[in-house]
Amino acid sequence: MLSEESNGTWLSINMAWGIAVLMGVYCSEGVSGAHLNCAVSFAHAVYGRLPWWKLPGYCVSQVVGAFLGAGAIYLLDYQKLMKADPNKETTQANFATYPSxxxxxxxxxxxxxxxxxxxxLCIYAITDHRNRSPGTVGTPFAFALMIMALGMSFGMNTGYAMNPARDFGPRLFTYMVGYGSKVWTADGFYFLIPIFGPFIGGVVGAGMYTFLVQVQHPNEPEDL
Structure with a gap:
C-alpha cells in the first residue's frame, strides 16, 4: 500500500508470505510442531491431534506473536505511515485484513x-506419512508453496487471513496505537469474519481429509 506496488506486486507479496511460513516452520517445528495458526491448532484439537488443554496457550502465543510482528513493522515503516496517513485514517490495512x-x-x-x-486439507495431506511424504526437509517447502498458491488463488477478496491470530493480533495493535474503533466496526464489524471463517473452514477441511482419505488407507501391519 505504501509503495503503490512500485516495490511489490501480488506475486511478490504471496512469495514473501510463503517464505515467512517456511522460516516460521524451521524456527518452531522442534518446539511446538510449528503451530503458527489458531485455525490449524483448533482443527488439530477437534480431530484429536492436539490435547484441548494445550489449545489456549498455543492460540494466545500466536496472537501475541502477530501483535509483536505488527509492532515491529509499524516501527520500521513509521515515517512513511505518518507521511502517507498522519491522522491514521486509511493505513490500518497495512496490518490487518479488510475486504475488497x-x-x-x-x-x-x-x-x-x-x-x-x-x-x-493440504496440511493433512502433506503430513500424512502414508502418502508420498515430502520428508523432514521437503515438508516446510511444501507448506511454503501451499501458502503461495492459496494466497494467489483466494487472497484477492479479503487479503486471506486464514488465521485468526494473523488478523486479530495486528488489528488489536492498530487499535492500541490510535487507529480508533473503526478497526472493529468497519464494514459491518468485519473483524469477526477472519476469526470465525478460518475456524469453521479449517474444521471442514481437516474433516474432509480425515474422512475421505485418511480412513481409506489400508491398515498398517502390526509389529509382531
Missing part, C-alpha cells in the same frame, strides 16, 4: 472459510 470494496461480508466469509478449508 466490491464484495459483501457473506462473500468475504466464504472466501476465508474456503481458503482455510483448503489450507487444512
Amino acid at each position: 470494496e466490491d464484495i459483501n461480508n457473506l462473500t468475504a466469509f466464504y472466501s476465508e472459510a474456503l481458503a482455510t478449508c483448503m489450507l487444512l
Whole structure:
C-alpha cells in the first residue's frame, strides 16, 4: 500500500508470505510442531491431534506473536505511515485484513472459510506419512508453496487471513496505537469474519481429509 506496488506486486507479496511460513516452520517445528495458526491448532484439537488443554496457550502465543510482528513493522515503516496517513485514517490495512470494496461480508466469509478449508486439507495431506511424504526437509517447502498458491488463488477478496491470530493480533495493535474503533466496526464489524471463517473452514477441511482419505488407507501391519 505504501509503495503503490512500485516495490511489490501480488506475486511478490504471496512469495514473501510463503517464505515467512517456511522460516516460521524451521524456527518452531522442534518446539511446538510449528503451530503458527489458531485455525490449524483448533482443527488439530477437534480431530484429536492436539490435547484441548494445550489449545489456549498455543492460540494466545500466536496472537501475541502477530501483535509483536505488527509492532515491529509499524516501527520500521513509521515515517512513511505518518507521511502517507498522519491522522491514521486509511493505513490500518497495512496490518490487518479488510475486504475488497466490491464484495459483501457473506462473500468475504466464504472466501476465508474456503481458503482455510483448503489450507487444512493440504496440511493433512502433506503430513500424512502414508502418502508420498515430502520428508523432514521437503515438508516446510511444501507448506511454503501451499501458502503461495492459496494466497494467489483466494487472497484477492479479503487479503486471506486464514488465521485468526494473523488478523486479530495486528488489528488489536492498530487499535492500541490510535487507529480508533473503526478497526472493529468497519464494514459491518468485519473483524469477526477472519476469526470465525478460518475456524469453521479449517474444521471442514481437516474433516474432509480425515474422512475421505485418511480412513481409506489400508491398515498398517502390526509389529509382531
